[in-house]
Amino acid sequence: xxxxxxxxxxxxxxxxxxxxxxxxxxxxxxxxxxxxxxxxxxxxxxxxxxxxxxxxxxxxxxxxxxxxxxxxxxxxxxxxxxxxxxxxxxxxxxxxxxxxxxxxxxxxxxxxxxxxxxxxxxxxxxxxxxxxxxxxxxxxxxxxxxxxxxxxxxxxxxxxxxxxxxxxxxxxxxxxxxxxxxxxxxxxxxxxxxxxxxxxxxxxxxxxxxxxxxxxxxxxxxxxxxx
Numbered sequence: 001x002x003x004x005x006x007x008x009x010x011x012x013x014x015x016x017x018x019x020x021x022x023x024x025x026x027x028x029x030x031x032x033x034x035x036x037x038x039x040x041x042x043x044x045x046x047x048x049x050x051x052x053x054x055x056x057x058x059x060x061x062x063x064x065x066x067x068x069x070x071x072x073x074x075x076x077x078x079x080x081x082x083x084x085x086x087x088x089x090x091x092x093x094x095x096x097x098x099x100x101x102x103x104x105x106x107x108x109x110x111x112x113x114x115x116x117x118x119x120x121x122x123x124x125x126x127x128x129x130x131x132x133x134x135x136x137x138x139x140x141x142x143x144x145x146x147x148x149x150x151x152x153x154x155x156x157x158x159x160x161x162x163x164x165x166x167x168x169x170x171x172x173x174x175x176x177x178x179x180x181x182x183x184x185x186x187x188x189x190x191x192x193x194x195x196x197x198x199x200x201x202x203x204x205x206x207x208x209x210x211x212x213x214x215x216x217x218x219x220x221x222x223x224x225x226x227x
């Protein structure tokens with residue numbers, strides 16, 4: 001997930017591990033999501049943009065020695081719109097649930113615009129991202145609720161939608177908990193200049209993009225078996 005993790009001096013690594021994880025996920029998308037994959041094929045564009053933003057942010061922080069926070073302010077609305085667009089696609093023909101997705105996007109937009117007016121664009125907009133994290137966790141919870149309530153049987157082990165939502169839920173739930181204990185976590189160094197929080201986010205990113213990569217594989221198998 002293109003979240004600004006490279007703005008603090010404690011996050012000094014010669015190679016960005018999170019970027020490597022995202023590149024691997026992009027390769028899975030390029031190899032497995034073909035034209036007949038439906039809306040899933042747009043993950044190729046999203047993952048390419050994510051890798052591009054993360055690469056640029058890393059270069060700005062460590063090589064060009066300039067602030068990269070405005071870059072993530074530009075990309076965060078793209079992330080929000082894409083993820084909620086995917087959630088809307090998971091509920092075909094269900095207008096009430098799609099309206100709920102729209103309300104979540106509207107709430108994020110209002111907080112984001114508030115920060116645009118009251119804070120300089122060179123500072124990362126934490127409040128809108130926290131609001132989005134809270135809303136996306138609720139959205140994932142509602143997906144699981146509807147999944148249990150709805151009648152059709154779904155084989156979860158091979159269902160791409162389930163693995164997409166699971167990756168999103170684990171990432172945002174765990175990262176939100178880390179945000180609550182931010183001060184404590186950044187003080188714990190596992191090695192010189194490498195904080196516990198940074199290592200935790202590597203794990204969270206691995207889970208997120210691991211689930212997405214498996215979702216791409218499941219979707220690939222669906223398209224090949226039906227063709």
